[in-house]
Amino acid sequence: MTKYVFPEGFLWGGAIAAYQAEGGYLEGGKGLTTADLMPIGQKRWDILMGNLTSFKPQEGEFYPSHEAIDFYHRYKEDIALFAEMGFKALRLSISWARIFPNGNDEQPKEEGLKFYDDVFNELLKHDIQPVVTMSHFDVPLYLVKEYGSWSNRKLIQFFETYAKTLLNRYKNKVKYWMTFNEINMLLHMPFVGAGLVFKEGDNMLQIQYQAAHHQLVASALAVKACHEIIPDAMIGCMLAAGVTYPYTCKPDDVQKAMDKDRESYFLVDVQSRGEYPGYVKRFLKENNLTIEMEAGDEELLKKHTVDYIGFSYYGSRATSTDPEILKTITSGNVFSSVENPFLENSEWGWPIDAKGFRITINQLYDRYQKLLFVVENGLGAIDVINSEGEVNDDYRIDYLRKHLKEMGEAIQDGVEILGYTSWGPIDIISNTTGEMKKRYGYIYVDKDNDGNGTLNRMKKKSFDWYKNIIATNGAVL
Numbered sequence: 001m002t003k004y005v006f007p008e009g010f011l012w013g014g015a016i017a018a019y020q021a022e023g024g025y026l027e028g029g030k031g032l033t034t035a036d037l038m039p040i041g042q043k044r045w046d047i048l049m050g051n052l053t054s055f056k057p058q059e060g061e062f063y064p065s066h067e068a069i070d071f072y073h074r075y076k077e078d079i080a081l082f083a084e085m086g087f088k089a090l091r092l093s094i095s096w097a098r099i100f101p102n103g104n105d106e107q108p109k110e111e112g113l114k115f116y117d118d119v120f121n122e123l124l125k126h127d128i129q130p131v132v133t134m135s136h137f138d139v140p141l142y143l144v145k146e147y148g149s150w151s152n153r154k155l156i157q158f159f160e161t162y163a164k165t166l167l168n169r170y171k172n173k174v175k176y177w178m179t180f181n182e183i184n185m186l187l188h189m190p191f192v193g194a195g196l197v198f199k200e201g202d203n204m205l206q207i208q209y210q211a212a213h214h215q216l217v218a219s220a221l222a223v224k225a226c227h228e229i230i231p232d233a234m235i236g237c238m239l240a241a242g243v244t245y246p247y248t249c250k251p252d253d254v255q256k257a258m259d260k261d262r263e264s265y266f267l268v269d270v271q272s273r274g275e276y277p278g279y280v281k282r283f284l285k286e287n288n289l290t291i292e293m294e295a296g297d298e299e300l301l302k303k304h305t306v307d308y309i310g311f312s313y314y315g316s317r318a319t320s321t322d323p324e325i326l327k328t329i330t331s332g333n334v335f336s337s338v339e340n341p342f343l344e345n346s347e348w349g350w351p352i353d354a355k356g357f358r359i360t361i362n363q364l365y366d367r368y369q370k371l372l373f374v375v376e377n378g379l380g381a382i383d384v385i386n387s388e389g390e391v392n393d394d395y396r397i398d399y400l401r402k403h404l405k406e407m408g409e410a411i412q413d414g415v416e417i418l419g420y421t422s423w424g425p426i427d428i429i430s431n432t433t434g435e436m437k438k439r440y441g442y443i444y445v446d447k448d449n450d451g452n453g454t455l456n457r458m459k460k461k462s463f464d465w466y467k468n469i470i471a472t473n474g475a476v477l
């Protein structure tokens, strides 16, 4: 049996995002964000794709982010549970609109800043390192209404001010930073990834690629500021990763799979290597897309590259050039993929592929030769409380064990990985569907899709399992 050896000081932990956990959506003077307008149910998908019809929450709709799991008031209890599992790190995001309710206010809100100070103090008290994402799918709504969000270059300056405010305030508490969550998401769910809203006749691709450039420049400025303000900190990017397989070994399929991966990789190529790769310049030209740049942009991108590559991995994807095979594309998934006959799917149709995790890790390391950080991974599943009042989530343990083993294999190949923060260590609301029913946690939260429940927390079987993995630094895998 292979014994997996994880580096000393490996950052085991979990990851959450502000709008999926905090709730308290108007407390402490917080402004509304894009996430606060994403209802559960049929209309959600349309909105995520950029078809927003009103800038206000609508009567009769249920908005899961408004209360989420109430981490805003219960963070001490939750952090104590993470500490009991032995977490070394908690990845969480700061909600921009708690700090600047409109996104570009003259002064930051002390109440918002203090909230995160308290959360970081609580984490540090338990020797848990905060890993902070500056922007995780919640753009202040005012910026969307007034400026068209990231389609507008002005957002770069607003974000820079926000980033510098965070870096200065938390410089003694936070040593691991990340700029934009899943930066490639703006090409798949434009409202989620970048607050983009489209009108009839808009050239969507043009708007998306321009917005991507703005985020890339903003990210480089945040990297620059981080290196200046906290020289002993690390700051990374974050990619929604997952290798694309060719359906067959037909060269056209192989080429298509490579192109699919490049659609995402180009953003990290810029963030990590500091320049737009030739293949994306060609893609832009052939699609009549032009990215407007200002003098100095290219130099900024070149100079301020990230210290590590953060990424999420839920499963692999597959593609084909055969029209018959293309008919099997699974819908409802963020990344379109043809059905892979060798894999099983989760209850939400996401392919489960532990080997693909290893392949993805190896590819990323081969490509960038930089420290990696697995900042999301896990299984969204329906959990049932049995007659003994327990959740026996063996399926989750099985998923995680297989994935962790593959990560262990990659480490034996010499890949450097900073840590592993599994997604949703405590049940939180789902990004794609808004449901509570899609659970990832080691800790069960009593709340249903309609918002009913006590919000009480309860340990699942996986709680002790993960605790043991951390305690042995992965040796018992």
Ligand code: BG6
Residues within 6 Å of the ligand: 017, 020, 137, 181, 182, 240, 312, 376, 380, 423, 429, 430, 431, 432, 433, 438
């Ligand atoms: C990632 C996001 O895309 O996947 C998270 O960074 C999200 O915010 C996670 O929650 C899982 O997706 P879902 O839809 O199952 O919540």
